[in-house]
Amino acid sequence: MTRRTDTHPDVTDPRVGAPFFSTWRVGTPERQARAVEAVAHTWERRPWPTAGLLGYHLYTGHDGSTLLHHSRWTSEQAYEAFVRTHRQERNDEIDTAVPGIERQWLGRYRRHRSRERAAGDTRVPGLIVTVRIDFEPGAAEHRADWVDLVLKSLADDPDGHRGLIAAHFHLSTDGTHVLNYAEWESARAYDESVAAPEKESWERVRTYPGVKGFTGSRFTHAVGLVPD
Structure with a gap:
């Protein structure tokens, strides 16, 4: 049943x-x-x-x-x-x-990589944020490298993402985009992260070759x- x-x-x-x-x-x-x-x-x-x-x-x-x-x-x-x-x-x-x-x-989709929940972290997500990252035609092969860059940026900036429990990056099977399913502690924690000054590593993420645009939604x- x-x-x-x-x-x-x-x-x-x-x-x-x-x-x-x-x-x-x-x-x-x-x-x-x-x-x-x-x-x-x-x-x-x-x-x-x-x-x-x-x-x-x-x-x-x-x-x-x-x-x-x-x-x-x-x-x-x-x-x-x-x-x-x-x-x-x-x-x-x-x-x-x-x-x-x-x-x-x-x-x-196929899940490519995740920034997984830390060992012992028992927080229940209070907010789910999905971000769709569209890529230019012909740039499908760049998607995996872009995800790797994001995960490195997250690892280099733990203080800026204290409210992030986990983030899971999925590659669309049609080759057009990446979908990030991110689990946040709360809407407040997410807003504080977004409002923080942007570091250079995140500028590289936003301007990565082949990236066409970002669309985010809260659930x-x-x-x-x-x-x-």
Whole structure:
């Protein structure tokens, strides 16, 4: 069966071969809450669809309008099988409960590297920040080196990121961008880090050859759905 959990996903779980992220636009904070409940209710009423899905997590956007979905698959083939046999009836039930959902995009990824949680760090993330880093056409091969530079910059500036619990860098399978899923202690800790004077190493990150732009969004973990 399917059960709810408040526990955040273990993004470094080696069983996850195909992490997916997607967003829905629902319009208002009230509809965000209704959509989260509709998804959870729809899934709880059904058996867990496949052993190839390790977990499904929803997050409410601080813009009051969006939902972030993070599904954790063993392989893309497991996801495609789910689409053929289970997805439509679930979406239909959710759309009946909350009409007018705009499904904006679905991204397929491979986790490349992480700045992992320190040993003994038991903090629960109070804020999730996703940053999409777009690269110029033909610059896909530069993405891994860019991630390496970011991780070095984080290691060289521990005081400037005290509120950062972990950061996980995913390469899109279409070669266009990197997605950073960052776990922060709180919104305040993140704001303080952003407001701190920029060091030279971060200037190199921002101006790295091939980087086209950055898009950041803030979320709060709303619910996880996992096999019981």
